Amino acid sequence: MKNNKSGKILNVLLGIIAFFAIVVIVFWLISKNNNTNNVSEFKDNLTKMQETAKNILRINYQILLETQQ
Numbered sequence: 001m002k003n004n005k006s007g008k009i010l011n012v013l014l015g016i017i018a019f020f021a022i023v024v025i026v027f028w029l030i031s032k033n034n035n036t037n038n039v040s041e042f043k044d045n046l047t048k049m050q051e052t053a054k055n056i057l058r059i060n061y062q063i064l065l066e067t068q069q
Helices: 002-032 036-068
Strands: none
Touching: 002 036
């Protein structure tokens, strides 16, 4: 039972790490590209990636809550 709980916590932590990795990569790509025509495209991609990462975290959190019940 303890291994299952720690596995779920690890899953949530990996989701958090994935979220921050996506944000860092996108900011790195934005700062690397100085072309102003692509800024809005990068902002849209950033928003989509942030929403995806939040959904991953939300799913991981829900799984964690379900296993604690």
